[in-house]
Amino acid sequence: MKVFLYIFVWFFIFLIVSASADPLKDTLLKMKDKSSSSLGMINLDALPGRNQSRGGMQRTSSKAVLATVNGHTIRKRDADKYLKKITKGKIKDYDRLPPKQKRMLLSDLKKMYKIKYFRGRPGNTVIGTYAKGKPVYKKEADAYIKKVTKNKIKDIDRLPRKQRLLVLKDLQRKYKIEHFKGRPKNTIIATVNGHDIYKREADAYIKKVTKNRIKDFDRLDEKQRYLLVKDLAKPMIVKNAIDANVTEMEKEEIFKQMWLGKQRAKIQVSNEEMLTLYEAKKTQILASDPQAKIPTYISLGNSLKNEIIENKIMSNLMKDVNITINFDGNESIENNDSNKSLVKLDKI
Structure with missing residues (x-):
C-alpha cells in the first residue's frame, strides 16, 4: 500500500x-518568433532562461557607465531602456544579452548619442578661402546650409566631406559674383579686319540678348566671349563686303527701296480708292478704243494698290517743296504750290 x-x-x-x-x-x-520581426540583433535563444540560476549571471549597476560620447555618458539604465523599447518590453535587462549583442546595442546607442549631442567646430573656424586669400568662416557656411535646407541642417559639420566641399564651392562662386569688377568700358576687347570692338559695345549687346540678366562682357567664359565677338563682327564683315562690291548708285537705289518699303507699310488703301482708280482707267481706255478688252478688277488689284500708294507718297513729299524755275533773261518764277504747278505742266 x-x-x-x-x-x-x-x-x-x-x-x-x-x-x-x-x-x-x-x-x-x-x-x-516576434523578435525576428523587431530588431535582428537580439537572439532570444542565447539568453539565460528561467531554469538558469540568477546567482550565475553577473549583475551590473543601473548607474554603471558603459560609454561616453561627446562628454555625455551612456549608463546601464539607458541601455536597459533602449533594449526594452526595441524588444517591445520582452527584454528589459542589458545583462541578459550575450557579449556580441551587447557590443552591437552599445554601438547603436553611441550613434544615437553622436546625433543627439552633436558638437561641431566653432563658427570662427576657417574652412577655406575666397579670392585674394580672404578666409571663409564656418559660420558663413552654417548660415548658407541653414538657408538652402530650410533649417533642416544648421551645421556644415553634419555633412559628409564631399558635400562640405560643394558648399564651399558655392560660397566661393557666390562671392565671386557679388564682388565682380569688370574692365573699363573703353577697353578694346577684339579687332576685326582692323576695326576695334570696344567693351561698351559688347556690354550693350549682351545686355540686350540676355534681357538684362547679364550686363558685363567680362562675366562670360572664354567660349561665350568668342561667340559674342563673332556676332558683333558680322555687320562689319557685311559692310566691308558691300563697300567692296556695291556701287554708290546701287547703294542709293537700295536705300530708296528700303525707305519706300517703310512708307508703304504705313499707308492704308481702301477698296473704294482702288475701284475708283480702276473705273477711271477703264473709262479712259474705252474712250480711245470702244472695242478694247478691259482686264478684270481682281486681276489688277496689286498694281492699282501700288499706284495709289506711290501717288500718296509723292503727294506727301511734294506738298512742302519750294520750286524755283529760272528762265532766259535771268527771270524767275517762284511757286510754293507744287501740285498746281504739276497740273499746269500737264496741260502744256
Missing part, C-alpha cells in the same frame, strides 16, 4: 511539472 501511494505521489508531481513547463516553452517560442 505504501509503495502504491509513493508511486502515485511521484506521478502527480510529474504531471504538475509538465503542465508548468509547457506554457513557459510556448512563451519563449512566441518571443523568438
Whole structure:
C-alpha cells in the first residue's frame, strides 16, 4: 500500500511539472518568433532562461557607465531602456544579452548619442578661402546650409566631406559674383579686319540678348566671349563686303527701296480708292478704243494698290517743296504750290 501511494505521489508531481513547463516553452517560442520581426540583433535563444540560476549571471549597476560620447555618458539604465523599447518590453535587462549583442546595442546607442549631442567646430573656424586669400568662416557656411535646407541642417559639420566641399564651392562662386569688377568700358576687347570692338559695345549687346540678366562682357567664359565677338563682327564683315562690291548708285537705289518699303507699310488703301482708280482707267481706255478688252478688277488689284500708294507718297513729299524755275533773261518764277504747278505742266 505504501509503495502504491509513493508511486502515485511521484506521478502527480510529474504531471504538475509538465503542465508548468509547457506554457513557459510556448512563451519563449512566441518571443523568438516576434523578435525576428523587431530588431535582428537580439537572439532570444542565447539568453539565460528561467531554469538558469540568477546567482550565475553577473549583475551590473543601473548607474554603471558603459560609454561616453561627446562628454555625455551612456549608463546601464539607458541601455536597459533602449533594449526594452526595441524588444517591445520582452527584454528589459542589458545583462541578459550575450557579449556580441551587447557590443552591437552599445554601438547603436553611441550613434544615437553622436546625433543627439552633436558638437561641431566653432563658427570662427576657417574652412577655406575666397579670392585674394580672404578666409571663409564656418559660420558663413552654417548660415548658407541653414538657408538652402530650410533649417533642416544648421551645421556644415553634419555633412559628409564631399558635400562640405560643394558648399564651399558655392560660397566661393557666390562671392565671386557679388564682388565682380569688370574692365573699363573703353577697353578694346577684339579687332576685326582692323576695326576695334570696344567693351561698351559688347556690354550693350549682351545686355540686350540676355534681357538684362547679364550686363558685363567680362562675366562670360572664354567660349561665350568668342561667340559674342563673332556676332558683333558680322555687320562689319557685311559692310566691308558691300563697300567692296556695291556701287554708290546701287547703294542709293537700295536705300530708296528700303525707305519706300517703310512708307508703304504705313499707308492704308481702301477698296473704294482702288475701284475708283480702276473705273477711271477703264473709262479712259474705252474712250480711245470702244472695242478694247478691259482686264478684270481682281486681276489688277496689286498694281492699282501700288499706284495709289506711290501717288500718296509723292503727294506727301511734294506738298512742302519750294520750286524755283529760272528762265532766259535771268527771270524767275517762284511757286510754293507744287501740285498746281504739276497740273499746269500737264496741260502744256
